[in-house]
Amino acid sequence: MKNMNKALRCSLAILVIATFFGAQTIHAKVYRWVDENGKVHFTDTPPPKQLKEEAEVVKIKPKKTTSAAKFPAVVKLAPIKNSAVGDAKTVILEHLSFELKEKNVDENALGKTYKYTRDANARVSKLRQSDKAPSSALPCILEGNLTLNNAKYIAKQVDFREPFDEIFEDNGYAVATDKTFAMQENTSVDLSLAAVVTDIRLSHCGSRTSSNLRTFTQNSTYLKIEWTVFDNLARKVVFKTTTEGIDNKFKKSPRYNGAAISAAHAFRQATEHLLAQQEFVDLLLASSIVETSYSDTGISTNDINVVHGNSNTKFVSKTGKIEKASVTIRTVGGHGSGFVISAPGYVLTNQHVVAQNREVIVIMGGKEQRAVVVRSDAGRDVALLKLKKPVDAEPMQIDTSEVSLGEEIYVVGTPLDEQLDFSISRGIISARRIMDERNYYQTDAAINPGNSGGPVFNSSGNVIGITVASLLTKDGASRNINYVIPILDALDALNIATK
Numbered sequence: 001m002k003n004m005n006k007a008l009r010c011s012l013a014i015l016v017i018a019t020f021f022g023a024q025t026i027h028a029k030v031y032r033w034v035d036e037n038g039k040v041h042f043t044d045t046p047p048p049k050q051l052k053e054e055a056e057v058v059k060i061k062p063k064k065t066t067s068a069a070k071f072p073a074v075v076k077l078a079p080i081k082n083s084a085v086g087d088a089k090t091v092i093l094e095h096l097s098f099e100l101k102e103k104n105v106d107e108n109a110l111g112k113t114y115k116y117t118r119d120a121n122a123r124v125s126k127l128r129q130s131d132k133a134p135s136s137a138l139p140c141i142l143e144g145n146l147t148l149n150n151a152k153y154i155a156k157q158v159d160f161r162e163p164f165d166e167i168f169e170d171n172g173y174a175v176a177t178d179k180t181f182a183m184q185e186n187t188s189v190d191l192s193l194a195a196v197v198t199d200i201r202l203s204h205c206g207s208r209t210s211s212n213l214r215t216f217t218q219n220s221t222y223l224k225i226e227w228t229v230f231d232n233l234a235r236k237v238v239f240k241t242t243t244e245g246i247d248n249k250f251k252k253s254p255r256y257n258g259a260a261i262s263a264a265h266a267f268r269q270a271t272e273h274l275l276a277q278q279e280f281v282d283l284l285l286a287s288s289i290v291e292t293s294y295s296d297t298g299i300s301t302n303d304i305n306v307v308h309g310n311s312n313t314k315f316v317s318k319t320g321k322i323e324k325a326s327v328t329i330r331t332v333g334g335h336g337s338g339f340v341i342s343a344p345g346y347v348l349t350n351q352h353v354v355a356q357n358r359e360v361i362v363i364m365g366g367k368e369q370r371a372v373v374v375r376s377d378a379g380r381d382v383a384l385l386k387l388k389k390p391v392d393a394e395p396m397q398i399d400t401s402e403v404s405l406g407e408e409i410y411v412v413g414t415p416l417d418e419q420l421d422f423s424i425s426r427g428i429i430s431a432r433r434i435m436d437e438r439n440y441y442q443t444d445a446a447i448n449p450g451n452s453g454g455p456v457f458n459s460s461g462n463v464i465g466i467t468v469a470s471l472l473t474k475d476g477a478s479r480n481i482n483y484v485i486p487i488l489d490a491l492d493a494l495n496i497a498t499k
Contacts, residue, residue, distance in 0.1 A: 032056045071201045071222040074246040079275035082172030088284045089190035092176040093164045098152060101198040110151055111202030114140035121208045124254065127216045137218055137251045140205035151200050157213055157260040163268035171275055173284055189332055192230045199224035203250045204259055217258035220250040221266040227274055229283065232332035233361055239283055245270030304342040306491065306498045309397030309462030315410050318461035324393040328363040328414040328421045329353055329453060337413035337454030340395045345387030348490065349453030350468055351376045354383050362387060380438065380493035381468055382485065396455055399462035400488040400498060403429050403441060411445045411467055413454025440483045441465055447482040456484045463487050
């Protein structure tokens with residue numbers, strides 16, 4: 001009997017053919033036969049022909065298991081809720097990718113795949129016609145390894161932004177209201193986040209016959225996420241960290257579309273752990289409250305002093321001072337132009353440049369400074385900013401007198417790219433227009449995206465208006481039909497008195 005058991009252990013072989021989520025297990029036949037000397041043999045090949053009739057096929061039952069692969073332990077952390085007065089910075093999950101960095105992670109074996117036993121598989125088949133899942137886990141048989149490609153396939157079934165947004169909203173933080181990228185025009189997303197999966201572990205038990213994940217399955221998922229936070233206003237990475245998340249439900253009741261649900265739950269916990277980090281929360285709440293003295297309610301602009309220019313000067317003689325008072329205005333959605341209109345640091349621009357942003361970056365002479373929006377008028381498309389620190393620049397002088405058709409003018413701004421700051425183009429006043437019951441000057445001076453909000457000068461170097469719009473071809477080329485808001489109309493819309 002001892003020799004028989006030893007022969008059985010040495011001779012039994014199980015052939016397993018596995019494919020991703022849809023493979024069946026095929027077991028080779030095991031034969032028991034006795035030779036002429038009375039010795040018992042167990043082989044996976046038929047015995048000699050003369051003994052074939054006496055051979056017996058031995059039925060081997062595969063080992064059943066519901067034990068998933070071992071995952072790292074993850075301690076649950078509670079997110080820090082937003083208790084501040086005012087809105088937090090708006091965030092968006094812009095990018096998710098896989099980049100396994102752990103040295104002990106085998107990209108070809110990230111977890112285990114199992115199949116239901118025949119009885120369990122029959123129960124799962126019936127579940128397709130019923131919404132009621134079993135109250136406990138079903139027995140599974142180990143099939144093989146899961147690979148990185150399997151993990152990526154599962155990830156494609158998951159909208160990771162949904163659990164990401166839910167966690168932020170549930171804890172009082174702002175998320176993007178649409179799925180556009182933060183750098184697209186007219187968006188107000190402050191922080192863009194990239195999530196890189198650096199470690200993933202999976203356990204999956206599914207149907208023997210279905211290759212579709214949309215069935216009842218049992219799953220566990222572990223994720224390690226490396227987060228990178230990009231400030232769209234500052235144009236730089238401002239925070240990096242790593243968090244973990246786990247959904248350990250392999251031994252629980254089967255779930256419909258369980259693989260995707262498990263991955264989403266693990267990512268959800270990793271997001272919660274991101275919000276559990278005080279340094280990240282401080283970043284969300286930094287500068288989220290506009291100072292009372294600069295708020296739209298009860299603001300005092302008594303310190304604004306707009307200066308009228310001398311008509312006997314020349315534009316070319318004032319370009320040095322004009323350059324110092326010309327600014328580039330950076331927002332989370334792009335950039336525009338503007339200019340200092342009054343000490344101590346009031347700046348005029350277009351409302352569509354700042355859009356819904358309450359805080360922007362003003363660039364003067366290559367130096368960046370934050371500014372808040374203190375007043376705006378969307379109809380007239382003008383906005384008044386207040387720099388947080390006084391600047392060493394003389395405010396630009398204005399001229400509110402009526403311009404003449406054919407009068408030479410100069411447009412100053414930052415067209416197309418921030419590196420093209422203080423670009424000057426020349427043209428004439430082509431016409432005076434009234435559109436939507438508002439006055440505009442029409443000009444043929446070259447104006448491009450990025451010029452919006454910049455100053456327009458007469459030949460004396462005094463501001464007569466603000467660049468606002470340009471008619472472009474489908475290819476983005478100028479049609480030489482551009483529009484300027486008269487400076488007096490802009491100041492009136494913002495309730496700024498001139499002396």
